[in-house]
Amino acid sequence: MIIISACLAGFNTRYNGENSCNAVFEDLIRIKKAVPFCPEQAGGLPTPRMPAEIIGEDGFAVIKGKAVVLTKDGKNVTEYFIRGAKEMLKLAELIGADTAILKSKSPSCGCRFIYNGKFDGTLKEGMGVTAALLATYGLKVIDSDEYLLYGLYQK
Numbered sequence: 523m524i525i526i527s528a529c530l531a532g533f534n535t536r537y538n539g540e541n542s543c544n545a546v547f548e549d550l551i552r553i554k555k556a557v558p559f560c561p562e563q564a565g566g567l568p569t570p571r572m573p574a575e576i577i578g579e580d581g582f583a584v585i586k587g588k589a590v591v592l593t594k595d596g597k598n599v600t601e602y603f604i605r606g607a608k609e610m611l612k613l614a615e616l617i618g619a620d621t622a623i624l625k626s627k628s629p630s631c632g633c634r635f636i637y638n639g640k641f642d643g644t645l646k647e648g649m650g651v652t653a654a655l656l657a658t659y660g661l662k663v664i665d666s667d668e669y670l671l672y673g674l675y676q677k
């Protein structure tokens with residue numbers, strides 16, 4: 523079973539109240555291979571919401587208490603991100619998911635790249651908070667852009 527970022531399947535969960543829908547991901551749910559979830563909403567954040575970035579290394583550092591997540595206007599939303607990541611992990615365990623397909627570049631869901639914490643549009647290598655937690659607990663985490671290129675058999 524696969525757990526997947528809700529915005530990839532057309533749910534309007536993104537910070538701007540929109541989605542990142544692709545029919546490939548909708549089909550995974552339609553054929554009952556994937557279940558959608560949005561950790562930022564589940565963590566208690568509203569939609570729409572202020573964009574946020576990890577200040578510090580990456581999602582692993584956030585989990586360890588060595589980095590924080592701040593909104594563009596400076597509010598510390600770290601606890602919401604961690605809570606949402608734990609909620610997604612709980613659902614992944616309940617449905618027996620061994621794989622997560624997660625929206626690229628998100629401070630929660632990014633698997634390969636995240637923004638650098640300066641809100642200037644620059645990416646750096648690293649995982650978001652939810653991706654890092656799911657990977658820590660043994661799930662295979664796949665970046666949504668890479669899935670579209672390589673499917674489950676990415677490098």
Ligand code: SF4
Pocket residue numbers: 526527528529530535536537559560561562563625628630631
């Ligand atoms: S937290 Fe993840 S699932 Fe929710 S909107 Fe952002 S990228 Fe999509």
